[in-house]
Amino acid sequence: MQAMLSLSDAIDRVLQRIASATGWLFLALVAVICWDVLTRKLGFQIPGFGSTPIQELEWHLHGMLFMFWLGYAYIRNVHVRIDVFTSHKTPREQAKLELFGIFVFAIPYCLLATYFAYLFAQTSFLQNESSDAPNGLPYRWIIKACLFLGLVLLDAAVASVMFRKLVQVFGPPDLAARAATPAASH
Secondary structure: OHHHHHHHHHHHHHHHHHHHHHOHHHHHHHHHHHHHHHHHHHOOOEOOEOHHHHHHHHHHHHHHHHHHHHHHHHHOOOOOOOOOOOOOOOHHHHHHHHHHHHHHHHHHHHHHHHHHHHHHHHHHHHOOOOOOOOOOOOOOHHHHHHHHHHHHHHHHHHHHHHHHHHHHHHOOHHHHHHHOOOHHHO
16 A cells, blocks of 8 residues: 555656646746737738647647646646545545546546557657648647647556555555545645
């Protein structure tokens, strides 16, 4: 049980570092959005780099932020969740429901999504895919590789939460109490 909790703590720390390291993408996204709005309003565009590549860069940055932060959001329990079914349950019952969801929904979904995201990125890389727009961004495989990496991070987050909930449900009281909170909040 201690080993599962230690592994969960290590995964949580890695996810926290990745989220912190990629947080600068938010500033880049804000700058790109501001640039897009200003150049549209003022009618000034860099020759050969008009609105289409700027808009594609916006959704690439947004996608990267989402994918690199999704796993961290899950371990911190700040993702969207409908608590109608769990709000009246004890923490142990909530942990059991979380484990059910992990085994029945999260693990099968994550395994399939990660596998197909890998194939998606690999195909894009091998074809040297670029935007469908004539003046769009090249190297579409980069954002598709970020999708794969983000799902790998989500896989790690699911494993971390699963270990933590297993300890919370089946572990001794001292470890179960510690397992109820993620390492990032210790």
